[in-house]
Amino acid sequence: MAKLILSMDGLVLKEIPLSKERTSIGRKPSNDIQIDNLAVSGEHAVIVTIMSDSFLEDLGSTNGTIVNGNPVKKHFLQNNDVIELGKYKLKFLAEAGVPASASAADFEKTMVLRPSTMKTVVEQARSAAPGGGQQAAQAARAAAVQQAAAAAAGVAAKDTTGGSKAPAPSPAPAAASAAPAAAPAGGAPAAAPAQAPAATPAAAAAPKTAQLLGAIQILSGSNAGKALELIKPLTTLGKPGVQVAVLTRRPQGYFITHVEGAKQPSVNGQSIGTAPHALKDHDVIELAGVKMEFFVKG
């Protein structure tokens, strides 16, 4: 279960498990987490927890809610987020041991959500809330989208052994049950965010490994002495129309590849040909009549 660690001035005061679907924070005693401080509004914020996801919402507090230094109205809490209310800090710790890596691969497999089933859900929601109109239907649709995601993700997680990535089986039952729940609340603006966090924070973008930083220093010609750090994943060098090469920055190191020109660039006096050539520290590159040295900055 996810939990919050309440602290002030670096002193841990309390550990609060997020056991309820809705955990309110504020100065009044009626709150689940009461913080008796004048900088905290009576009803300051609320954390909605659905399955393993928690969502923080500011309830229009006077002094605002800050997460990781930024004021937020709504925020999908990630592990180690720090919520600040006045002098108090609440650190959010996500559920320990979520099998993110085991199912991450399955989440990446493309699957189809059948739109036909989503349509019926929306129609059901419309008929369920005839007076509610557009807003209720929209909330219901949002809910259906979320529920469908949860249902499909659940299926994907279960189906780890099959290796099959068939289109998601119809998420209708789960979505349908969500629709009536959302429809009556559709008029209230709070309904939509309450339904929102169906996503688990799995597989983020690429794992960035610590890459070496290289640079080149020009040894001859009018720019002799100038150095250039190779920060970008690729850097082009040379004179267009005469001779151009590209330096690529990869996890394995830096490579030089011939791009255009009748002659290929040379490294330490040897022509590199047309294939990518790995660069070593203190290699001397000659390109379009200019010599330059590659070195690793570490």
Next chain:
Amino acid sequence: MDLSSALEISTCTDPGIVRPHNEDSVAADAVTGLVVLADGMGGYNAGEVASGMATTVIKAEVAQILGNVEPHLVDEKTNKVFAELILREQIRKANASIYHAAQSQPQYAGMGTTLVACLFYDNRVMVGHLGDSRLYRLRNKKLRQITRDHSLLQEQIDAGLITAAQAKNAAHKNLVTRALGIDPGVEPELHEYRTQPDDIYLLCSDGLCDMVGDDDIALTLKALGRHLNLATQQLVQMANDNGGRDNVSVILVRILREYPAARGVVGKFFAWLK
């Protein structure tokens, strides 16, 4: 009309680092001006079968029809250019083939594929897509995403439930809301855009855009845009260097010159001279 002198095309498809097979498929025909990219799904080899069927059916059928019909002409009944009608019809035909194969062969049950296809004609491009395979365009050194994914994530972004930044970390990137071969009927999204000389069009599967940021894609196209084969290899390599968790497919198309449709007898004569 032969467009091979107006378009430079480079394709590359790679299984990536993690997956045992490649379920993506690419097809390109510079003569007819058609490029197709599909990202298949379904157990065992069904994903490859679905994406392979989509690219082959569409490429073959469109080439055949363009032998008889001028894509820039407007159909009197529907008031739409033939390019749109042809592309929509052939996407539907591919959908029907995949759907029937999936229904009749148990080992293909449930297979499907995403699709992005471009038909170039008369200084224009007709773009059709389904699912989360994308088209980007580099024009005046600016990269723009042209297609909008048919995915749950995109719907959530549109509904204002999450921001684009949150979407990057979302778990269900993989859920598409439209695909080929899943239902007996399909409604591809089709749009027409004007092209300019020096435009670069990038069609890619989610294996590229999930692993490589838009900035790095733009940087690669700007640096290597005049050497499309190097650029496609560089893009695939960057996706693999970043983890290569999915199949990666890339098609690049560069517009070399204007290619207006030949109109009238004089125009046709000049087209014939070229």
